[in-house]
Ligand SMILES: Nc1ncnc2c1ncn2[C@@H]1O[C@H](COP(=O)(O)OP(=O)(O)OP(=O)(O)O)[C@@H](O)[C@H]1O
């Protein structure tokens with residue numbers, strides 16, 4: 001018996017397109033084994049934020065590399081259908097995934113399996129998709145890509161709380177969401193919306209990462225360009241875990257633009273240490289969240 005769910009098992013389940021808990025409830029099982037997508041993936045996490053440009057993609061990329069460096073099997077889905085960043089950030093602008101009879105084969109680089117709409121359509125083609133098409137594309141990334149066995153599958157979400165976020169939250173058994181923010185008030189205001197969205201759809205929030213926390217001057221002093229500890233204070237007031245602060249670092253931006261993730265080009269820097277620390281904190285929060293969920297179910 002295989003853990004892959006094929007079309008026939010889908011067909012036998014009347015609610016295979018179901019929305020998480022509600023659909024499960026109707027069949028009386030908390031986890032109808034045959035309808036759960038991504039069965040061979042241990043932990044599924046979303047990197048999110050209400051606001052654009054705070055560093056979600058940058059963190060998702062470097063997190064995926066940091067996890068892969070621990071020996072974990074890692075996949076990364078670029079869920080930003082309107083503005084995919086993963087092809088650029090992984091230096092794969094002209095790459096095309098292989099298509100087999102049943103599946104789309106994810107690209108793989110630096111030990112991370114990747115899928116992005118940018119691999120499938122011309123990069124300069126404007127995507128003018130409406131809600132249902134967006135949901136279908138996301139569902140295809142989930143069930144028609146050959147992810148096989150993974151320890152972590154990371155979703156790099158677009159900004160905001162729209163169709164894509166809702167589709168993922170309702171289609172995928174997310175372990176939890178990581179909220180990325182910058183320290184300033186305007187970012188925090190938008191991020192609160194993302195937090196309440198995940199709470200509404202019962203997705204646990206693993207914690208908050210504060211990005212662009214400060215800029216370190218040549219004399220070692222820290223310039224808190226976007227404000228002081230806003231992300232940490234936000235986490236505390238929301239009752240969320242604080243996962244760490246990542247400084248503003250020119251090389252992080254350059255790594256994103258030239259397609260070599262920062263964690264690979266600067267493995268021993270202070271910024272890499274900060275990213276690694278946040279990664280370990282993410283892994284720790286995943287264990288705790290899953291233990292808590294297990295307790296609730298038993
Ligand atoms: N810690 C950092 N130091 C320097 N530059 C950074 C840092 N984090 C992100 N950047 C840069 O800021 C810009 C925005 O980052 P990124 O694309 O990751 O944000 P995003 O939240 O994914 O944006 P969007 O909402 O458009 O998806 C990029 O040019 C990126 O290289």
Ligand SMILES: [Mg+2]
Nearest residue numbers: 056057080085
């Ligand atoms: Mg992004």
